[in-house]
Amino acid sequence: MSASMWLAVVIAALGTLALRLLPLLWMRRRLHRSTNDGEGSNTLPPWLRLLGPLMIAALFGVSLIPQRQDSVGWCATLVGIGATLIVWRRTRTLGWPVIVGVATFGLVVVAVRIAG
């Protein structure tokens, strides 16, 4: 890698860090000015409070696209999502729904391949 390429890597890295870091400094200053204790989401502007869950929803939408975009991939995704949701409703935990979801997804993929 040439010196200019290394420089590009460093600038991209610093820029990415700035995109993650500077808004925190801005919000901390804002929180410090607007409240004494600074605890809780009520100190956030309403539009920002709204964007948090909506960004996660968008991440979920993008991540739904399976590696193999055929009927097997989509079917496994649908069944895997159903299994994840059922386990989440029963356990309300973080780990088990994910483990069962991945296992179900894998089982559907393998079962269809064996059947096919």
Next chain:
Amino acid sequence: MTDNTPVHRQPPAWLTGLREALPLLGGYVPVAVSFGLVATQAGFSTTEVAAISTLIYAGASQFLFVGMAAAGAPLWLTVAMTLLINIRHLVYAPNLAPWLTRSRWWPWLMHGLTDQIFALAHTRLPQIAPERRLGWFSGAAGLAWLSWIAGSVLGAVAGEWLTRRWPLLGEVMPFALPALFLVLLAPHFTSLRWSLALGISMAAALVLALGGFANVSIPLAAAAGALGFYAIGNRPGGDGEAAS
């Protein structure tokens, strides 16, 4: 999932964070292996791959970076496009700020604030005792960062062999990400208004990504969901619940 256990019975906060970030590895490692493979095929050495993953640490933009660099694009344009893709990160830290303690380490830990860590922290930090939050975030973000670097190096060294040997693993493991996002998202379906707004965001992101606009799909879909949220609230008889 609230931490109600007495402090003396709890494992160290960093260990809790590390354990709760484990599902992320299913999504991180296969993508990191792919990155390592793509980058070496584009002419980058293993050391350079490790440096890019350590320093930039942003999935989609790293693929774009090595792709544009290998194609001979001007470096200023390569850097500009890399940063443009990451512009969505602007709203992450302010959303977490009310739950961050006064420690001076927090700004530096923002290097680890990826999409997935944001989603996890957005749900978990409010449920964790303030004195445990720094440790929890360090454990979760640290594991994700190290797994990304290790996966990239593995991909650079043995990516081709791995994808030939276990093709099914690369197909199945990434499902951990939608499963995790779903678990993080489910508690937010508290009203018709929220459900519709979240549904709009999900559907818009899916359609945009399928249409080849994956890089801009997340901020655009979130904006569409926000529009839906306010449109529903302004309709006569609409659920007037505020953003919570």
